[in-house]
Amino acid sequence: MKIFLAGNPNVGKSVLFNRLASAGNSFVSNYPGTTVDYFVSSTEINGREVEVIDLPGVYSLEGTNEAEEVALKILKDCGEEDLVINVIDATRIRNGLFLTLSLIEKGYPLIVAVNMMDVVRKKGMEIDLKALEESLGVPVVGTVAISGEGVDELISRIEEGKKASVDVGDKWAFIDRIVARAVRHGERKITLLDEIDEVTLNPLVNLAIAFVVLYCIFTSFLRVGHIFLTEGLIGKYIFAQQTFYDVLIHRIFEKNTFLYEIMVGNTNQGYLYSFGLLTTGLYIALGVVLPAIFIFYAWLTVLEDIGYLPRLTLLADIVLSKIGLSGTAIIPTILGMGCNVPGMAASRIVDSSRQKFILANILAIAVPCTAQLSVALHVIGGMFGLKYLIFVFFILILLYGIIGALLDRVMGKSSLSEELIMEIPPYRRPMLRNIVKKLEMRMRSFLFDALPWIIVGVLIVNVLYQSGLLGMIENAVGPFLAFWLGIPPEMVGALIVGFLRKDVAIAFFSLIPGMNAWQAVTGVVILMIYFPCVATFVIMFKELGFLNTLKSTILMIAVALVVGGLLHGLSILFGVF
Ligand SMILES: Nc1nc2c(ncn2[C@@H]2O[C@H](COP(=O)(O)OP(=O)(O)OP(=O)(O)O)[C@@H](O)[C@H]2O)c(=O)[nH]1
Ligand SMILES: [Mg+2]
Numbered sequence: 001m002k003i004f005l006a007g008n009p010n011v012g013k014s015v016l017f018n019r020l021a022s023a024g025n026s027f028v029s030n031y032p033g034t035t036v037d038y039f040v041s042s043t044e045i046n047g048r049e050v051e052v053i054d055l056p057g058v059y060s061l062e063g064t065n066e067a068e069e070v071a072l073k074i075l076k077d078c079g080e081e082d083l084v085i086n087v088i089d090a091t092r093i094r095n096g097l098f099l100t101l102s103l104i105e106k107g108y109p110l111i112v113a114v115n116m117m118d119v120v121r122k123k124g125m126e127i128d129l130k131a132l133e134e135s136l137g138v139p140v141v142g143t144v145a146i147s148g149e150g151v152d153e154l155i156s157r158i159e160e161g162k163k164a165s166v167d168v169g170d171k172w173a174f175i176d177r178i179v180a181r182a183v184r185h186g187e188r189k190i191t192l193l194d195e196i197d198e199v200t201l202n203p204l205v206n207l208a209i210a211f212v213v214l215y216c217i218f219t220s221f222l223r224v225g226h227i228f229l230t231e232g233l234i235g236k237y238i239f240a241q242q243t244f245y246d247v248l249i250h251r252i253f254e255k256n257t258f259l260y261e262i263m264v265g266n267t268n269q270g271y272l273y274s275f276g277l278l279t280t281g282l283y284i285a286l287g288v289v290l291p292a293i294f295i296f297y298a299w300l301t302v303l304e305d306i307g308y309l310p311r312l313t314l315l316a317d318i319v320l321s322k323i324g325l326s327g328t329a330i331i332p333t334i335l336g337m338g339c340n341v342p343g344m345a346a347s348r349i350v351d352s353s354r355q356k357f358i359l360a361n362i363l364a365i366a367v368p369c370t371a372q373l374s375v376a377l378h379v380i381g382g383m384f385g386l387k388y389l390i391f392v393f394f395i396l397i398l399l400y401g402i403i404g405a406l407l408d409r410v411m412g413k414s415s416l417s418e419e420l421i422m423e424i425p426p427y428r429r430p431m432l433r434n435i436v437k438k439l440e441m442r443m444r445s446f447l448f449d450a451l452p453w454i455i456v457g458v459l460i461v462n463v464l465y466q467s468g469l470l471g472m473i474e475n476a477v478g479p480f481l482a483f484w485l486g487i488p489p490e491m492v493g494a495l496i497v498g499f500l501r502k503d504v505a506i507a508f509f510s511l512i513p514g515m516n517a518w519q520a521v522t523g524v525v526i527l528m529i530y531f532p533c534v535a536t537f538v539i540m541f542k543e544l545g546f547l548n549t550l551k552s553t554i555l556m557i558a559v560a561l562v563v564g565g566l567l568h569g570l571s572i573l574f575g576v577f
Contacts, residue, residue, distance in 0.1 A: 002051045003158070004078055006071065006103065007087035008095050009033050009057025010425050012115040015145035015434075016087055017054035020045070020155070025441060026054045030307040030428050031331065033057065033067065036348040038074050045155055059095060061102045065351050075108070083161040084108040085154070090120045090127055090142070092423075093183060094175055100136065101171045104164045110138040111161040113154055117142040119426075124186025131182040137164040146431055193427045201424070206315045213308070217299050224295055234287040239271040239279065249278055262462045275465075275508075281458035285451050290443075292374035296338045297442045298435075305430035309334070314424070323404030324411070326350060329359050336367040339446060340536040343367065347543060358407045360544055361552050364532040365559055366400040376524050379510045384517040395525050395563070403559065453535055461497045470496070484561065485526065486568035487519050488512050498527045518571040522564055530560035 003020070005013045009032030018024035021041030027034050039054040055074060056067040063069050078084060086103055088096030093114070103110055112132070120127055133140040139160045143150035168174050199205055238245050253260040265276030271283050303309060309331055317327025328350050336343020340363060347359045368376070381389045464470040470493045478489035490512045498505035509515070509523055531553075532540065541549045 001048055002053060002077065002079075002082040003045075004053045004055060004075060004082070004084045004108075005087055006055050006075070006084050006099070007057060008059055008089060008092065008099060009067075010423070011057065011087050011089035011092075011096065012143075012145040013057065013087045014039075014054055016085070016113065016115065016143065016151070017041070017052060019145060019148060019151050021052040021054075024052065024054075025437075027438065027441075028434050029304040029309075029438075030425050030430075031304065031310045031313075032423055032425065033328070033331075033349040036067070036070075036346060038070060046158060059099060061099070061106060066348050066353075075106075078108055080109070082109065083158060084110050085161075086110055086112045087145075088112060088114050090114045090116045091123065091125070093127070094179060097175045097178060098171055101168050101174060104136070104138075104166065105168055107163050109161045109163050111154070111157060112136065112138060112140045113143045113150070114140060115143045115145050117150065118144045118147065122189070122191070124189060126184040126186060128182040128184075132178065135166070135178045135181060137166045138162060197427055200311060201314070203315060203318070206311055209308075210312060210315060213299075213303065217296065220295050220299070224291070234283070235271075239283045239287060241267075258466065261466055262459070265462070269511075275458070275462065275511075277455060277458050277462065281455055285455075289371045289374055290446070292370045293338060293446055294439075294443060296370050297439055300334065300338060301435050301438050301442070302430055305428065305435060307425050307427045310424045319401075320404075323401060324358055324408030325355055325362075325404060329355065329362075332359060332363060333367055336363045336369065337373070338370055338442070340364070340367065340369045340532050341449060341539055342442075342445070343369075344532075344536050344539040344543060354411055357544060357548055357552075358404055358411070360540055360548075361407060361555060362400055362403050364536065364540060364552060365403055365529045365556055366396050368396065368528045369533075372528055376528075380520055380524055383510060384520055388517050388521050392521055392524055392528075395567075396528065399529065399559070399563070403555075449535060453533065457497060461493075465493075484568065485522055485564040486571060487523055487564075488515055491515075491519070491523050494523070495527060495530070498531065518567070522567045522571075525567065526560050526564045529563060530556055 005017050005020075007013050010030065014026040014028045014035055017026045017039065018028065020043065022043040023041050024039070024043075025041070026039040033056070035054055035056045038056065040051055042049065042051050044050065053074060055071045058068045058071045061068065061072060061075075063072050075084070084103055086096075086100050088100065096114075100110075100112060114127060114129060114132070117127075127142070129140050129142050139157050139162075141150055141154045141157060143154060145151070200209060237243060240246065249264055253263050261276075263277050263279075265274035265279055267274040267276075267279065271279045274280055312334075313327040313330050315327070316330035320327055320329050329347075331349055332343045332346040334343075335346050343363050344360060347356050347363065350356055350359055376389065376392065380392065461470065464473075473496060474489055474492045478492040481487060481492050481495070482489045491509065494505045494508035494512075497508060505527055509520060515523075531537070537549075540552065544552065
């Protein structure tokens with residue numbers, strides 16, 4: 001038997017999914033459009049093998065956007081003996097019922113779960129579930145997904161799920177009648193959260209908050225991640241001379257052998273710059289990138305669950321609408337700053353394929369991931385000072401706008417009106433359990449999806465280097481790039497590494513002798529824009545298809561060469577060399 005969870009965005013489908021499915025690991029966040037693809041999990045309910053499927057949130061079943069297309073496609077599999085649990089947010093019951101009626105019209109076997117009953121009680125509203133059940137002709141159960149209230153009843157009534165035989169007629173008129181019969185609006189109590197809500201919707205307050213939030217993220221990034229974890233702990237007690245680790249790897253690998261060069265490298269300048277698989281490879285991954293990603297995701301997860309991101313969306317819309325995107329695009333952008341892979345996957349959240357193309361390109365070109373950021377911070381910030389980092393950011397932000405505006409023009413006007421229609425969900429108290437779980441899932445996905453690439457990247461580069469092949473490629477393309485970009489020929493090797501791992505490549509830069517700040521900035525900027533990492537490429541390919549990925553690739557190379565050439569030109573103009 002299959003159970004499909006369908007409903008509007010942000011009504012609690014994924015929380016309910018996690019409750020129903022024993023191994024339910026669906027993402028839960030307080031903004032509409034969290035679930036962009038579906039999740040399936042097998043479990044046993046009432047002694048039966050059941051497949052539970054968490055669908056993306058939709059308002060109707062017409063297939064007018066990607067979420068609806070995905071939902072429709074999956075619902076095709078719903079057979080006679082299967083069931084749709086239609087989840088409704090009790091506080092937005094009219095929108096919910098519209099979808100219910102669409103599901104009824106299409107003849108799916110149905111149970112309705114009226115979720116967020118806790119909020120209903122807090123608001124002094126009353127919902128007559130019996131009356132709803134009579135009007136709709138299918139079982140209706142009140143639930144509070146986050147506490148589990150009503151979930152047992154829902155499970156026990158699964159067998160009662162059935163096709164409704166009501167004659168719907170005009171949907172909105174039908175809804176008016178149901179609501180008049182079953183819903184009583186109580187005295188609305190203004191809570192503290194409501195008041196905060198009021199204040200923070202003001203654009204200026206919103207902007208101020210955005211700055212504070214960004215400041216907090218970056219400070220904790222620098223303080224906790226960089227100083228405490230990277231240098232204070234890992235750098236001092238693990239990846240240093242004479243530590244247990246140092247002694248251990250030197251006992252295993254014999255100096256001056258091929259294996260030693262690959263695994264340990266040349267430790268003269270310390271572990272970060274020795275470029276062995278077990279030294280730099282692990283140090284960058286675990287010492288530099290991991291803490292940064294952890295801190296970033298911890299912040300993001302909390303902000304997400306409180307319901308802050310949709311407010312940021314409103315603010316971002318003012319700017320992003322100028323470059324053909326809706327404010328919603330800020331969510332994949334922020335996710336992408338953690339790791340481009342989930343950012344790219346979340347690019348579905350924007351409505352049209354036109355917007356998605358623009359967004360995917362901007363993400364690939366102008367949004368550096370934490371891995372790139374943390375190493376740039378470490379190397380550029382460390383070697384040349386903060387002002388060069390700020391310059392790098394400045395270029396990236398400029399690129400974000402220019403590429404967006406450019407693509408917006410080139411692609412012609414869209415036929416759809418793309419005004420931001422987004423529901424701003426209420427602030428909610430984040431659930432610790434959800435935060436811990438989500439953080440765990442995100443870290444796990446970094447460790448298993450990204451970390452292997454770091455290892456593979458370092459391995460390949462080490463082998464290339466040891467075999468002299470890297471030198472040959474450098475000799476072939478180096479002179480042109482060196483001429484055009486004004487970078488040292490040795491950087492070419494790092495740029496090639498960058499296709500596999502940007503972070504490792506940036507770390508390579510620090511080894512290049514006699515490089516000046518301009519060259520470092522040029523190198524880092526090019527590295528950040530010219531290709532996303534392989535993993536991101538794969539997702540991009542999946543989301544955009546072959547032709548569009550090819551177009552993007554050409555765009556990336558062109559942008560990298562143009563920007564690099566411009567930087568070089570500027571440096572000549574200002575007489576830096
Ligand atoms: N107060 C309250 N909050 C809830 C309840 N159920 C879910 N939430 C919260 O509502 C928000 C949305 O929950 P999700 O499960 O992500 O919603 P969804 O329907 O899967 O949303 P999309 O995937 O975006 O369509 C989260 O912040 C949940 O913690 C509930 O019964 N009561
Ligand atoms: Mg969901």
